[in-house]
Amino acid sequence: MAEPPAKRRRLSGAAGESTRSPGPASLTRSISPPARRRAAVAATTPATAAAAAPLSPAPLSLQQRKLIPSPFRLTTIRDLPDAANADAVSLHDLLGDPLISECWEFNYLHDVGFLMGHFDEDTRSLVKVHIVHGFWKREDPSRLMLHEEASQYKNVTLHTAYMPEMFGTHHSKMLILFRHDDTAQVIIHTANMIAKDWTNMTNAVWQSPPLPLAKDSSPGQPDAPLGSGAKFKADLLSYLRAYNTKRDVCKPMVEQLAKYDFFAVRGSLVASVPGRHAVEDDPSVTRWGWAAMKHALRSVPLESGESEVVVQVSSIATLGGTDAWLQRTLFASLSSSSHKQNPRPGFKVIFPTPDEIRRSLDGYASGGSIHTKIQSAQQQKQLEYLRPVFCHWANDTPGGVDAGGLSSQLGARDAGHKRAAPHIKTYIRYNSSSCIDWALLTSANISKQAWGEAANGAREARVSSWEIGVLVWPEVLADDKEAKMVGTFGTDTPPADGDAKADTEGKGGLARDTSGPLVGLRIPYNLPLQRYGPGEKPWVATAEYKEPDWMGQTWSSWGT
Template sequence: MQLFSFPKSIPSPFRLTRIRDLPANLNQDTVTLKDLLGDPLISECWEFNYMHDIDFLMSAFDEDTRHLVKVHVVHGFWKREDLSRVTLHEQAARYPNVALHAAYMPEMFGTHHSKMMILLRHDDTARIVIHTANMIVRDWTNMTQAVWMSPWLPLMKGPSQQENVHEAKPGSGAKFKVDLLNYLRAYDSRGRETCKPIIEKLMRFDFSEVKGALIASVPGRHKLNDSSPTRWGWAAMEQALKTVPVHQQAEIAIQISSIATLGPTDNWLKNTFSRALSGGRGVSLSQPPPSFKVIFPTADEIRKSLDGYASGGSIHTKIQSPQQVKQLQQADKSAVLDSGRKRAAPHIKTYIRYGNKSHQTIDWALLTSANLSKQAWGEAASAPGGSKGKSTASSGDREVRIASYEIGVLVWPELWGEDAAMKATFMTDNLGDSRGGEFTEQEGKVTVALRMPYSLPLQPYDNAEVPWVATTNHEEPDWMGQVWRVE
């Protein structure tokens, strides 16, 4: 008997969230919070985020069982008098099954910005959900957001085997598990036991079906030569990308909802952040780096968005200094290949490396909570104690300072097969669907779809366009007749 190998198309590992005020044809394959939490078998939920609406969160659980779900909310409001903390406690007091946990926040300018849910079910399965939305109504209705979900993970068979954590391959379930547990352990610094219960439970689960590398940040000073197998911030990206095959004539597109002040010069952006993202398997420093483009909405796009100026409150940058103006001179918008998200203001954060300028192939894609900032990704490597260690500190002595909690998932084609390819898809999660992108049948080859949150190709701002700046007055009315004034 002759066996034939058929082509295979893999649905997008990233899912877009449903937009309330868009028609059904623009919401194909999307997910809602109720899709994620409405399973009546869910027994426990750990919810990590920056902003929280407990009433909204609880409304997403199954109506008949929500009072039985053990809900743990992890937040970053460490000041007892913080109005957000006070409101959170007032809301949680209405639900006997909700427990609040304040994250360990050692950095003054850091935030608890990670967006993740860990779900446990009564059938002894677990799921990790990493996404981009705050746990508030506005973020889950009319703003562009995305979600990565692990499969439902079973319990490990037989006695737990201690794996060699230093040999776990980037992108494998074993490495993902190691890094996730190390991330959770960061909450338990200095004798705390915030996440100890969920750590002990997750250790029993089999992560082997997970495809993706966890890219996370935790606050503190982290040595680049310590014995931990887990790196944080830009160092985590640098470590993971060493195993990822990439094309040479590449372009990296960064879509974020906030751009911080990155310093008086572009040294950090060029020599630390961009350099970390430019790596790949076999890439040498002598090779030309990929070009970088930043996708950021214009003021006019915010005016025309479904929520008008109201959506602009979640999108932040400044133009108060020459360096901030320079940062935005390379911003882009998108057009032509329609993602169906033009009117849904972006709160999503994606970092995507295209294998060529025509965006026909994708080398890797990162979905994350991290915006473009040193607080999220980490300062440049320095000598211990904070002094910049150029010639005085050896590479073994260097450390990275991070201020915030962030979390994301990096995927690339090879995770689905040695010769696999990844291609953009529009308005659907599947290649070959109408508007879904071309699926070229090659015998035995795997093609992975990547659902695009923006349209292609990217177009630079024209002379009449300006970026959205929430700290500036916008007197031109939005489509609902409202103006934006900063008090």
């Protein structure tokens, strides 16, 4: 479910936002997979050495293992210590390059002044900035405010996305950058373009490497292997062309982007475009919503045996009085596999409770970006079928109980973000070898609008909203069938022996005699997960909470 437009909230105390400090410079390191056959050597900083170091010396073969940093990077958190921000990326890191000549910014919520403030101060007035939004009603207050803000900058142009579905939103979060050195870059992330999301809330970013100009302009190869740069390019251009269905929104930009070489990109685009889309087997057709995820996972190699998918979101829409859509459409697509003999994975859903919001860095103010409802009879039924799979964001809640499962086999792991409330959205499949089969970073929450409904006997996907994400798996990132992916905590780079602690504790850690490439995946939440205890409920932004948060504030909403 998309975040609803900002509504008036009443806090018992003031909750102002201060200007964030600039984060570490990091554009010099590409987090997309390295070029083929290029070795990657792990390096740790003093702040992350303790988290990354193995508990016992690794064999020489492991010390020489090819290590690949996480393709997803967390965003910096203003009020956390430096150690928790190791390898994190700030908005200034993404936009502060003085060589940027043009920026296309796709999002749901926009603060034009905030966006412009993160370009290089000497060149920001020269950057051609295009903002794509979904406020199609001319009288929409959000649209009127956006136009007023943009009018203060001569180099800012607004574009309204094509919105054919009444209840859909333009929820995609993406930056497309062009530079004076004839390179381009695609950045897909989870944060609204507002200060709140880039300050004290957990979000994440996927960056393409710098894309050079291609020898020949090409629309990509729709039938290229899934995970290849050629396929990614074809699907991204197909997504962008969908904006131009009724009018020219970004046609010149699409033509410009087609001139760049995506060879170094590794990953699969999983996006949603509003409308009714046939679910086809033609490899040249880009699929959308649940059909895109289902099709992609049919090509992703999996470990045999049991597995579990941990879904972590910041919003859950009204899904219905039964779990039919959740199980038969969303969970079924996330269960898709190239190994049909594998049992269906178990599922967990991470969503914060009021207690976790109260104790977050911004207290109740964080809750304005996190949404679900449990007021109506139908929503109460939804809560009952979700309760068995609900898990806490922070695993230090007094009422929580150990959730068990494959993710818990990794033992105690501290991501360092339990007080930074989640706006990030991740879908991760853990296997019985304490490794990760695949991971998705996306703007899509748990909602029919985002993933679509199965219509016309499941021969069509009916999607309402714009969403975008990137699916990755170890083989495609390392260009090696022997590659493994492991979760990393407090650092982007995995230790050479995979998960030494889990191994020494007999919890199914990665085999120490495995010498194939090792890919890290930055996990934003702590392990082991905790299930909701009896009587616990998810945070509801439209409810009233009289118990003060850690800053002494209470929460009530009105005008909703």
